[in-house]
Amino acid sequence: MPLPARKLGSQGCEASAIGLGCMSLVPGGGFYDPEGLTEDEAVAVIHRALDLGITMFNTSDLYGPYTGETVLGKALAGRRGGVVVATKWGPMFKDGQLQADFSPANARRCCEGSLSRLQLDCIDVFILRGPVPAGVSLEETMHELKVLVNEGKIKHLGLSEVSAAQVRACHAIHPISCVELEWSLFSRDAERDIVPTLRELGIGVLAYSPLGRGLLAGRFASTADLGEKDFRRWGQPRFAGEAFEHNRQLAAKVAAIAERKGCTPAQLALAWLLAQRDDIIPIPGTKSAGRLEENAGAADVCLTPEDLAELEAAVPEGAVQGDRYAGLQHTTYHAAYSDAIERLRDFKRDHVQLQRLLAKTPTLSRKQRRSLQAYYLRQNELIDALLQTEQIHRGLFTNDAHREEAQVRRALALSFAANCLLLVVRTALALLSGSLSLVIATLDAVLDVVSSIMLYWSAHQARQRNKYQYPVGKERMEPLGIIVFSVIMGTAAFQVIVEGVKALLSGAAPDLGGKMGIVVGGTLGVVAMKLALFLYCRGSPSPAVAAFALDHLNDVLVNGVGLAGAVLGARVAAFWDPAIAIALSLWVVWTWGGQARQHLVNLVGRSAPPDLLQRLTYLAFYHDERVQKIDTVRAFTLGNSYIAEVDIVLDPLMTLREAHDIGESLQVKLELLPEVSRAYVHIDYEYTHAPEHS
Incomplete structure (x- = not known):
């Protein structure tokens, strides 16, 4: 009907x-x-x-x-x-x-x-x-x-x-x-x-x-019925603390009227x-x-005038406690915060403004102009990061984790498929040419396939969560996999260096003969495919995909320069092939050694950069007017993300429920920052004690 x-x-x-x-x-x-x-x-x-x-x-x-x-x-x-x-x-x-x-x-x-x-x-x-x-x-x-x-x-x-x-x-x-x-x-x-x-x-x-x-449908008996990441739990004051209990009692009055009318509370609210x-x-x-x-x-x-009057008496206008969104009422959000943050926009410089500024300083050298431009671009990034905190306060921010994970899976699958295909091509080229420079490319291809499996497995393990066996997750599996892969790449490169020295001493040259066209064409095809994969993977927030991006860039250099070594060794002088192979091996050791060092430092627990600490402080300071002081803000790496700890000072006479709601909602906001995997909010009533964990 x-x-x-x-x-x-x-x-x-x-x-x-x-x-x-x-x-x-x-x-x-x-x-x-x-x-x-x-x-x-x-x-x-x-x-x-x-x-x-x-x-x-x-x-x-x-x-x-x-x-x-x-x-x-x-x-x-x-x-x-x-x-x-x-x-x-x-x-x-x-x-x-x-x-x-x-x-x-x-x-x-x-x-x-x-x-x-x-x-x-x-x-x-x-x-x-x-x-x-x-x-x-x-x-x-x-x-x-x-x-x-x-x-x-x-x-x-x-x-x-x-x-x-x-x-x-x-x-x-x-x-x-x-x-x-x-x-x-x-x-x-x-x-x-x-x-x-x-x-x-x-x-x-x-x-x-x-x-x-x-609320009017009677769906929630307590805030525990809301999901951990539910926006209502932290972004809507009507669902917080005493306001929630008050509003739930109002909803119960509506439910009682609905029962007498023979309909559900939701139907009565819609009919009103x-x-x-x-x-x-x-x-x-x-x-x-x-x-x-x-x-x-x-x-x-159908509601009669008497029904409407009864509903008006049960829920008169203004009876509901708490505003629609955090940020619209002083009880949950500093009104001054928006003005303070919004004023930051005035200090941003777009491309046109920056060019006008540079035009006013004609005496600057080219290097100084580049430095000034870099300064303002960096300032724009910092301002955007602080503006992001306002989006979090107003409940208008998402870190798009589900889309990022889908992109990571696509990048890993593409990289693995390409590496398997290119292994076959590289093996054929190395056998045809006999070039040591192309042999290192083939060895690199074998490692690519092995590493693809290893990186995919470690990334998959990092996404698996078992709060009983691994309470803080398995995010460190990913950097561990990258470190192991870096060691394997370095070991293989050292082996090629040894073979290169032997080839230099023997003076043997690769014999391309009539296979030059096949070798050159095949290698250029490999370079083009790897360059496309590098462009696709670069800039990803996933460490595994970033490792693949570096690997694809290495492959572009290894195959391109390796081809040059093979051609020069065959047509110009024999020493070019092993010399370039040794140079490529040293490059691989340098780049992957840097990767290993970075992830080792992250596993140790390095302090967060100043801009992240600033955003954590902004979020905490403007979270709620009842926060009297910020005692401590610290963050340190846990693998490739950060653990954040914030100590806030509240009124010693505040109820436990109020303190809990303030602390928990701040924790959820802090964990919305893409870099933060877990946040801890410590609540105190004074700040004169010695620092914890000193």
């Missing part, structure tokens, strides 16, 4: 009274459960929603990112009749930080990308998602969106997380059909701030988090929202078919 339909504003958009928010359906889609569903599971949930008569689906290019739209497009293929797809654009994660680009060019780029991923010719509702910083004009962007509407790529325009003034300004350029905002019995700020403007302009509402992020206006469509998110059916049933719950 189809759900009743509702008009979303006055521009002709119409969809089911209950929609589906698709954020949590894909990995990386939401903060509550970073794992998401598999593609088949997500498609099954969407198909069940269609079967229930749900026709409003709300997604974003940010979910995944991008995979949220892709999965929705696949699920709706062949079932598009009557369906309304709303997707958002604007913010996007870049280097772990949420950055927004509201330019006209990005509006068009995002629209065309969403059309492709959703497999649509026209997007039903294209929503610009804020917040848009004060002073940023959307006028040119709205004109570009208007052009996209005229081109038939967008049917309706929407906004999200914007002010009433911004709604008016955008609506004056092109009619806005709906505004997406958080609205529920537990979040009613919009009723004062923006809803009156929407009523005046005839703009509908897509209400997200209509169940108070699960539907009763506020006839152009509101709640878009609760869920990964469960059972919850989906429960939510759809809310459309059948």
Whole structure:
């Protein structure tokens, strides 16, 4: 049986009274459960929603990112009749930080990308998602969106997380059909701030988090029910300490009313929202078919004026404790922090500004200009790192671990396959040429295959977690594998040096004869493939992939210079071949010796660099106003990542629950830094004692 339909504003958009928010359906889609569903599971949930008569689906290019739209497009293929797809654009994660680009060019780029991923010719509702910083004009962007509407790529325009003034300004350029905002019995700020403007302009509402992020559905008996990395646990004050207990009691009152009405608490909360206006469509998110059916049933719950009055008395406006996000209220976040960090942006220098600065100093030498440019580029990096801490405080940061792991697995698989193929090619070339320089390349190829297996195994072991046998994980397996590999490479190189000395003394030269073309062509092919693999692997945060990148670069040099040695030894003078082989061997010893030394130092426990200690200090200092002092901040290597220890001083009369919540939420924030594998927060009431572990 189809759900009743509702008009979303006055521009002709119409969809089911209950929609589906698709954020949590894909990995990386939401903060509550970073794992998401598999593609088949997500498609099954969407198909069940269609079967229930749900026709409003709300997604974003940010979910995944991008995979949220892709999965929705696949699920709706062949079932598009009557369906309304709303997707958002604007913010996007870049280097772990949420950055927004509201330019006209990005509006068009995002629209065309969403059309492709959703497999649509026209997007039903294209929503610009804020917040848009004060002073940023959307006028040119709205004109570009208007052009996209005229081109038939967008049917309706929407906004999200914007002010009433911004709604008016955008609506004056092109009619806005709906505004997406958080609205529920537990979040009613919009009723004062923006809803009156929407009523005046005839703009509908897509209400997200209509169940108070699960509280109104009665899902949580305590904060222990939240996952360890759940954003609500540390990024939303309503789920912290005494506020959580207070809000849970409010939810219990709603549950009691629902029981008398013969419906579930979630259905009652959704029915209350539907009763506020006839152009509101709640878009609760869920990964469960059972919850989906429960939510759809809310459309059948009729509330009388007496029911609404009883709910108002049970949860009056302002009764909920804690704000929506950390960072919006002084109890959990320094208000001054945002201003202090934001002022750092003024000290960044983009390329144009840097060139202007250099133009003002014509007396500088070329070396001084390079040094000045390097200084400002480094300063930009440090500022970006500190800005990252603000993203963590506001719950807008992800270290994208699941995507990084997928990239690591791809790089390891590609490297292993290439090394197996190239071993066959190199062996044939060495046998054909008889060149000692190419023999070292063949020996290197044998070691490549062996090392690929070893590095893959050590990286796999590092990812395996058994908190009972290995409480701090097995991350040190990876650097240990690299150290062993470095020793093997060095030993093989020394053996080639010995053979090279013998060849120099004997004066024997490689005989390429008529095989020159095959040897040269085959070696150049090897060099090209290894160069491509180096470019693919470089810059990876994984030590195993970084080791492969170095190995691929070594192979480019070994094969290229080795080919030169073979040709020079055959055509110019015999000593060139062993001499170049010895030089290549010394290069291998030098590079892999450096790798071994670096990882040995990391295993010993080297102190973190100053910029990481600065970020740890910033996170701790601005974490909560109730933190009186920062006693100690230290971090040291545990393999290729860091262990962080932070000592904070709290009021000696503070309750254990408050102290626990402050310390635990800080620990979670510290562990969001990509470099930190584990953080320990020590809580004290004074700072005059002797340092621990001195």
